[in-house]
Amino acid sequence: MRNFAGALGALALAGVLHAMPAAAQTHPAGPTVGQIVQRGHLICGTNVGRQGFSSVDSQGRWWGFDVDFCKAIAVAIFGDASKVRYVALSSAQRFPALQSGEVDILSRNTTWTLTRDTQNGFDFAIPNFYSGSALMVPRALNVTSARQLDGATVCVFPGSTTERYLADFGRRHNITFRPVVIENVREMTAAYLSGRCDVNTQDATGLVSIRALETPNPNDHVILPEMLSKEPLAITMRQGDAQFRDLISWVVMITIEGEEQGITSANIDNFANSQDPHVRRLLGLTPGIGRAFGIDDRWAYNVLKQVGNYAEIFDRNVGKDSPLRMERGLNGLWNQGGLLYSYPIN
Amino acid sequence: MAATPGAMALSAASAAQALDQGGRPPPVLERGVLRWLRTNLFASWWHAGLTLLGLYVLVAVLPPFWTWAVAGASFAPGQAGAEACARAAGACWSVIAEKHRVMLFGLYPYEQHWRPLVAMLLWCALVLASCVPSMWRPSVLAPLWLAGGAACLALMGGGVAGLAPVANSDWGGLPLTILLFTGTVLIGLPLAALMALGRRSELPAISGIMTALIELTRGVPLVTVLFVAAVLFPLFMPAGVNFDKLLRAQIGMAIFFACYEAEVIRGGLQAIPRGQIEAATSLGLGYWRRTVLIVLPQALRIAIPGIMNHIIAAFKNTSLVIIIGLLDFLNATKASLVDPPWQRYATEAYLFLAVVYFLVCWAMSQYSQWLERRLADGRPAG
Structure with missing residues (x-):
């Protein structure tokens, strides 16, 4: 009898949880975000092994530059970097896996090319790594x-x-x-x-x-x-969900904006009393930037707090704080000789 | 080969006879170590030359190998191990000390590794038990596998008895390899027997379908079968319908295995004289009783070497699941090496893999030989 009541309670709870995201939305979040929220985690296609970008540590956890962007997107949607499931994909398998819906996005060194963008039916967020x-x-x-x-x-x-x-x-x-x-x-x-x-x-x-x-x-x-x-590497998704693509582009943008503004995961809480309207909007102190995507207004704050800005992501995985010691080069800010340029957040 | 023990027994008997008759014992040189050396290593100039050459190769190879593998090697795990490896002249076994958990269990949550470990041991015990001929009764094997298999899958997948659920996309390493392998054989072998019988069926529809299936599947590589199962299959399904990737891969591998094995079993079936089938028919046995009681047991016994060949190949084929993004033992090891301090020491990790693969494959081939001898008792060797 108690079991039955417990099961009933669980069912009711599950119903409430399912209903909640829909109730909280003030703006349609697009079908993909809706699916991700309902499923409870993002499914991120990563490389099977690429030094500094996606690899497995001694405890079997994914880490790397590409993996950090998966986490950033999960943080933006759920506020929780652990809500990602990773699917290791070979380069032959990545596009069919994305097309068939096995993964939500590819975050695995995929070059934005004309054919892929048009005939193959994919969309790209703004590039997060320039290589060649x-x-x-x-x-x-x-x-x-x-x-x-x-x-x-x-x-x-x-x-x-x-x-x-x-x-x-x-x-x-x-x-x-x-x-x-x-x-x-x-x-x-x-x-x-x-x-x-x-x-x-x-x-x-x-x-x-x-x-x-x-x-x-x-x-x-x-x-x-x-x-x-030229290899502009960008997060890839299925064509036809503009809001989802916007969200991912803006997650990348936020990490660049964080670097431009000097906001890091360590010092972000010092900006809590900032009077700069731009910073207040960015951190969700003035409401607005979440409503546009149908997610929490604090999403940019969460991304910068939990994952960090672009410089932090780059440095710890492939840059000066890693054994690879890659130069920023093209992956520096626009005013430091690179190609990274964040668009206005308002 | 078979004549040698007999000849030795004979000469021993004649020596004893010679002693009984008051003759002198054989010269000292013809006994003990020296005799053994003479007969086995220095029987002729040719043998002596080969023996010396062998000794020279051992002397040339063993000390450097010892220096590399043991004396100059580094064993410590962690950061200290990486530093020791960079200094060490020999092998870096530290990479195994550091990475063995990922090699063995892949992406399975670290704190829960005991679950795949217990499941794997239980699974191996089931396999070993099933290898004993006296267990080969449906009334024993069926409940054993149902209970044991369910327990293993529950352990791995969780979601029951307070175990945290673990998606099977996170299963990996040796348990995944063993699971896929045994699954392939368990589903594939009975399927293969049915396909072999079907191909020989007198009904043209059945034999036609079986022939087409076998020939088509044998015409493509396993990689293609896996790719179709993992990637193309979901594209054919309506949107949102997506059933388990591991299961799809498992079924694909089993069908592929069955198609090859079916031809081996068909070879065994062809070796059964028609007279036996006719005799069974004249005794009033129907098709199934004839097949199960008379034909198949003999055909399978004859086909053991070929069957085992494909079983061993199936074990090694499991590493192809990387095509669909599953990290089996080999690929979990590869993935674990993508870590800056350890990238250089792939050789040591691959040696460890090779030893495990060899032990498993060698055990299977030994078992197959034992089984052949045992089933051949009292009958002319197949």
């Missing part, structure tokens, strides 16, 4: 520009976009490369380090992690300034 294919050479070769590499042997993944970019670059500058195609990243690193090829080419983030973690002395290797390609 780059070239790494041993310092001993005394090479300072990719144009000096005529006749060099280059280690490259077979059939990759990098292979094509390399050929394009050679044709444009009238130099010939001798490609050594190697499928496996470990073998490729070993081939480069043993001198089987003069140049290692792949995504700049990959080169940085190889240089920092696998070379005996990182200073013996130089990543050349030329980028062979």
Whole structure:
């Protein structure tokens, strides 16, 4: 009898919980956010393993730059970074998984391209990482520009976009490369380090992690300034839910805005008495920014408090506080030589 | 091979006979260690040369291996281990000390690791018990597997008896590998027997469908089957209908396994003389009793080596589930290595994996040989 009453109570409670988000909404949140709220967690497609961006720690928990953006979105929706379920996806599987609804978003080094944006039926939030294919050479070769590499042997993944970019670059500058195609990243690193090829080419983030973690002395290797390609990496979602896309773009924007305003997870509570109308709106002290998405007005505060601003996310995962020590470069603020630029929040 | 013990027994008997008749014992050289050396290692110049070569290789390989694997190796976990590894000349076993929990259990919540551990042990006990021929009765195996299997799945999945629920997308490591493997064999073997019988059926509809299914499935790689099960299948379903990814993968793997195994069993079926079937028919046995009592037991016994071949392959095929984003033992290990201080020590981690995979596969092949000998008792060897 007691069990029956308990079950009945649980049912009633579940009903109330289901009804609550709908009641709290002042503005339609879009079908995807609605589904996420009803399900109780965000499903985030991540990379199976990418140094500094998505990896698993010794206790089996996900961490990294891309993972932090999954958390930021969960915080914006639920106020709780733990309400994310991660699905590790290979690059072949990522788009079908997104298309079939197995994941809500991809936060896994996906380049915003014309075809993907139009024919393939995806939408992108504003880019949260600017990368590109780059070239790494041993310092001993005394090479300072990719144009000096005529006749060099280059280690490259077979059939990759990098292979094509390399050929394009050679044709444009009238130099010939001798490609050594190697499928496996470990073998490729070993081939480069043993001198089987003069140049290692792949995504700049990959080169940085190889240089920092696998070379005996990182200073013996130089990543050349030329980028062979542009890779604006952005969080990807299914086309057709503009509000969801807006929300994710603005979560990225808020982390950049936090850095511009000097608001960090450590000092954010010092701004509680700020009289700056802009800051008051941002932190939800003046109501408004949540209503636009149908979520809590304090969402931006929660994101900055629980996950941090862009600089914090970058530095702890891939930047100066991590073993990778990546430079900010293009991923710096617009007024510091980078491409990050937050739009007005009002 | 079989002649050697007999010959030795004979020579021992004749030596004893020689002693009884007051003859002299054999020369000392022909006994004990020296005799053993002479007969086994230095029987001829050719054997002596091979023995010396073998010794030289051992001397050349073992000390450096010892230095690498033991003397110069680092064993400590954690930050200290990473630093020790960077200094150590030898192997970095610290990576296993540090990462073994993720390797073994994948993304399963860390505080709950005892659950997959207990489930895995229970599951292995079930498998071992099922390997004993005297247990092969439906009245024993069926309740055993139903109860044991339900207990294991409840342990892994939670949601009952106060256990926190754990989504099966978070299951991983060795328990997932073993679960997928045993699931494949448990579903796949009976299915394979049915498919093999179906292909030989006299009804053209049944044999046609079975032939088409087997040939189509054998025509594509397992990767494709998994990809269809995991990725394309949901696209065909109406929006919002989405049933479990692990289950889809499991069914895909089982069907793939069954199609290969069906052909092995069909080979066994073809070896049964027609006379036996006719004799059974003349005794008044119907199709099913004839098949279950007369044909299948013999066919399966004949096909054991081939069946076991595919079972062992199925164990290794489980690592392909990475295609659909599940972290089995191999891929949990790969994922655990994407961590700055440990990225360099993949070799040690892969060695650990290789040892585990070898032990499991070796145990299976030993079991298959034992089973063959046991079932061959009193009959000409299959």
